[in-house]
Amino acid sequence: MEKKARTNYPINDLIVRRWSPRAFSPKVPGKEIVLSLFEAARWAPSCFNEQPWSFIFACREDPEEFQAMLDCLVPGNARWAVNAPILIVAVAAEKFASGRNNRWAWHDVGMAVENLLLEATSKGLFAHPMAGFDQEKVRATYGIPEDHSPVLAIALGYPGEVSDLPEELQDAESAQRDRKPIYEFTFRRTWGDNRGV
Numbered sequence: 001m002e003k004k005a006r007t008n009y010p011i012n013d014l015i016v017r018r019w020s021p022r023a024f025s026p027k028v029p030g031k032e033i034v035l036s037l038f039e040a041a042r043w044a045p046s047c048f049n050e051q052p053w054s055f056i057f058a059c060r061e062d063p064e065e066f067q068a069m070l071d072c073l074v075p076g077n078a079r080w081a082v083n084a085p086i087l088i089v090a091v092a093a094e095k096f097a098s099g100r101n102n103r104w105a106w107h108d109v110g111m112a113v114e115n116l117l118l119e120a121t122s123k124g125l126f127a128h129p130m131a132g133f134d135q136e137k138v139r140a141t142y143g144i145p146e147d148h149s150p151v152l153a154i155a156l157g158y159p160g161e162v163s164d165l166p167e168e169l170q171d172a173e174s175a176q177r178d179r180k181p182i183y184e185f186t187f188r189r190t191w192g193d194n195r196g197v
């Protein structure tokens with residue numbers, strides 16, 4: 001299913017087409033494709049080129065591995081993410097190599113994730129980011145070091161049929177995507193001054 005952004009100004013088609021579906025086809029993307037998504041993430045910019053991102057991924061072809069990651073999601077996400085062929089957790093290294101705190105680590109992980117999402121869109125895949133997961137469970141399951149933090153879980157796969165979702169999720173899947181207007185977040189001269197935007 002397509003759910004294109006309704007834009008007021010022309011933008012790149014990948015941004016228009018990316019969205020966060022809950023209905024996934026069970027078709028598993030090939031390993032080359034999955035690795036190309038991490039390649040896209042790899043080329044994100046980052047503060048001092050520290051590249052503070054790591055990704056852990058699980059494929060439904062390995063049911064034990066898949067179940068372990070699925071079990072880290074909150075039930076509200078697990079109920080639909082169970083159908084995605086790939087689950088991913090993005091992790092931030094919160095210190096620079098120098099040992100100082102990296103205040104931009106989560107920002108840079110976000111940049112890498114958006115690269116991944118757009119690359120996925122370009123290959124006919126869709127990815128749904130999720131904050132709804134148990135951080136401590138992820139930390140324990142994967143032995144994530146103290147100075148790293150799980151930031152985001154992602155469900156990834158090819159689009160599925162809305163009718164395969166639990167009934168109470170079907171309306172949201174088809175609902176229009178919405179955004180604030182540009183003038184609400186774009187200012188000149190002083191905070192909140194959107195005259196001339």
Ligand SMILES: Cc1cc2nc3c(=O)[nH]c(=O)nc-3n(C[C@H](O)[C@H](O)[C@H](O)COP(=O)(O)O)c2cc1C
Pocket residue numbers: 018019020021077128129130131132133152177
């Ligand atoms: C950091 C972050 C956390 C999110 N957490 C969840 C989540 O736990 N469950 C969920 O269903 N969607 C989650 N989403 C998806 C958002 O709800 C979605 O991106 C937003 O509604 C805009 O829709 P779109 O991505 O289709 O444009 C999350 C997105 C982001 C970026």
